Amino acid sequence: MSNLSDLAQALVDLNEDQVNFLVKQKVEAGEDPLKIIKECNDGMSEIGKLFEDNEYYLSELIMSGEILKGVMNVLEPMLGNVEVDTQSSAGVVVVGTVKDDIHDIGKNIVVTMLKGTGFEVVDLGVDVPADVFVKTVQETGAKAVGLSALLNFTFPEMKKVVDELAAAGLRDKVKVIIGGAPCNEDVRKFTGADYYAKDAAAGVKICKEIYGLN
Template identity: 65%
Template sequence: MATELTKAMVGLDEDKVYEIVDQLIAAGSNPGDIIAQCNEGMVDIGKLFEKNEYYLSELIMAGEIFKNIMSKLEPMLIGNDQASQTMKGTVVMGTVKDDIHDIGKDIVVSMLKGTGFEVVDLGVDVPPEKFVQAVKETGAKIVGVSCLLNFTFPEIKKVVDELTAAGLRDQVKVMIGGAPINEDVRVYAAADFYGKDAASAVSICKQVYQ
């Protein structure tokens, strides 16, 4: 059942969302629970976008709201998770070549940092070679590839192919995500994981680095 926070998130009622989050923080609520409620709202917003009931402007606004919430929660996440005092591992993140959307990527980056990962954020419109170079430089065990445009699916596959050509494929797991991504795309691109939302992306990274 949707919570008051989730409903406010879906309704993009920015003031109400922040008011509820501040109340929950003051009441000592678990930051993970707050994120879960917001994430549920983001999932619903994604569904509205798929049905053309919400548009890119709403997605951008939702992403900004979520990022602002994460900025409030990050200090709590670090304090709440003793393991995060020691860096869990390095994750390379980027939006695939020919795609300049960064909302979902930025939310995942914020959540990963908040739970103790070092994140190398390559930004948007990232060519495959840049992902490969980042892995070589950092020794990261995970590459996260984001996209919002389905015509960029071949570019995701190119990232995997370039990692293979560089002899790095056995050393790194490739995680993909974004509104149009599903398990079929994961299979097509030969990626290791499909993160359906930011929370699952964090779980995947924890699993790889455990």
């Protein structure tokens, strides 16, 4: 039996009406938006596994992403109240989902929370090649870059970003943070990244640490 919540399972089933109903119910009950997002992330993680096992295909990935965009349209306005810093720009953070991965839900949450905390965020979007991360770091002088992924087979792409930053002579000037449902400390070591962020709040905390704001 699945240990997923009703919301996570509804997302896995691609039942958009049920997902929207449950989210609306939770919001009206005053539930923490980050808790709702975590349930959605659990569902997305399961969808990622189904994709890797060839039980789901690209069409299912795209549909799940569209359902999540609808959920985030509801939840994003609530995230600005999670952690707000009214000071001027805290620094520049480059964020993107690595090449061959089209998932943006986790990335979008991080971007929203970073902006709410006062950071200037350069959002590169999804399916971002390593050289684009490198070029953007060069152009912005960012001290932090966040790499997002939901699919295991894109871990080598994360490593490629780190390697190309080193080849460009930037490795000692920028800290690399990885995040996404399948990521952990072992993946961080494999990629050569500096930090693993278990969730969006951890990612914000790490960026504040990098910029000396903690």
